[in-house]
Amino acid sequence: MPRTGELLIVTPHPSGQLPADVLRDMLGDDAFDTPRREAFLRRLFLDGDPYTDLLFSVPGARHAQAPWSRFAADLNRDRDDRDDNGVLKVMGFDRAPLYPAGWTPGEATRETRLRRIWDPFDAQLSTELRGAALMIVGHSMAPTGPALGNDTGTPRPAICLMPGTPAQPTFPHALWSELQRACQDAFAPIIDASPDPRVTIGEPWATDTLSRTHRERSGVPAFGIEFNASLYLQGGQPIDPAIRALNAAFGVFAHAALNLLR
Numbered sequence: 001m002p003r004t005g006e007l008l009i010v011t012p013h014p015s016g017q018l019p020a021d022v023l024r025d026m027l028g029d030d031a032f033d034t035p036r037r038e039a040f041l042r043r044l045f046l047d048g049d050p051y052t053d054l055l056f057s058v059p060g061a062r063h064a065q066a067p068w069s070r071f072a073a074d075l076n077r078d079r080d081d082r083d084d085n086g087v088l089k090v091m092g093f094d095r096a097p098l099y100p101a102g103w104t105p106g107e108a109t110r111e112t113r114l115r116r117i118w119d120p121f122d123a124q125l126s127t128e129l130r131g132a133a134l135m136i137v138g139h140s141m142a143p144t145g146p147a148l149g150n151d152t153g154t155p156r157p158a159i160c161l162m163p164g165t166p167a168q169p170t171f172p173h174a175l176w177s178e179l180q181r182a183c184q185d186a187f188a189p190i191i192d193a194s195p196d197p198r199v200t201i202g203e204p205w206a207t208d209t210l211s212r213t214h215r216e217r218s219g220v221p222a223f224g225i226e227f228n229a230s231l232y233l234q235g236g237q238p239i240d241p242a243i244r245a246l247n248a249a250f251g252v253f254a255h256a257a258l259n260l261l262r
Contacts (some may be wrong), residue, residue: 004060006133007258008220010125010210012066012075013139014053016045022072022113026098044069046236047092049140054178055227056138056241058251062128066121071098073117076137076209085148087118093146125214134258135222137162139251141232143195143230145204157198158191158231159183162224164207171223176201177258179223182260186253190245194231221261 018041023031030036048070057063066075070089077087084090087103088105091097105113110205141160145151161183163171171179191197198262215222232242 004058004258005062007058007061007254008064008125008128008132008135009056009058009061009254010064010135011049011052011056011135012121012137012210013070014047014051015066015069016041016050018044018069018072019069019116022046024105025103025109026071028100034245041069042104042236043092044071046233047071047094050229051232051238051243052138052140052227055140055232055246056136056225056250057247058254061254062132063069064121064124064128068117072201073113073228076139078209078213079114079122088113090197091148093142093148095147125210126217129214129218129220132218132220135211135214136219136254136257137208137222137224139208139226140229141204141226143228144184151159151204154204155196155229156204157161157200158194158228159187159199160205160226161199161201161202162205162208162211162226163201163224164215165202167222168207168212170207170211171221172261178260179257182256183225183253186249186256187246190231190242190249194228223257 027037029041053065074087074089079087081087088110090099090104141156143156145154145156160182163169163176163179166173180199180201187199205226211222211224214220227246232239232246
């Protein structure tokens, strides 16, 4: 039977922090204005996956937690993804620009930032996956699709599981129904009262990039999981009892998912 220590939990977007040079690229002299700087960083934190480091923490498991905001470099994107919502983003999910008008990352800036932020995290995952039996990538999602995305304005389910596609599964396709059932059972007391208590597979996303990339590279089964942020945030503020309850339920679910692979 797989052990907890064979479980790798990855949280690529919990941080709202930026390296000082990236912050100054974005804010210019306003980086030295404390109220403006703190308001900007708070916006980035909430536009990431806030508190997922706590939500997906399981004692005894391996963890890989990103130290910088996804807006410094998005670790859940391919290194060569040059889309507006790619690895180096130029706008937030509300389509508001992150940089002064006309700023774009030159090739030297791009490569320097990726070498400093993206490459070490990629290498860390490769190391942590040695001897692992399962990787779970933890995310949170806005209650409705944002302006920057494919489901703008669409209400989202309580939880989305992302095990790949039937043609390219990152977690064994034959186990998807059992995985979904285990998730529904673990989280039922929390999500039953939510506006949309469903646990979906592939809605609104089928695959997260980290699961796909590292499943292909290592052979270790992997899947992503998204919590609807309305389950634990109200007006951008954390609901502590909800975070505690989600974390406890995730521990139950993570062990169940691991045991499916026995």
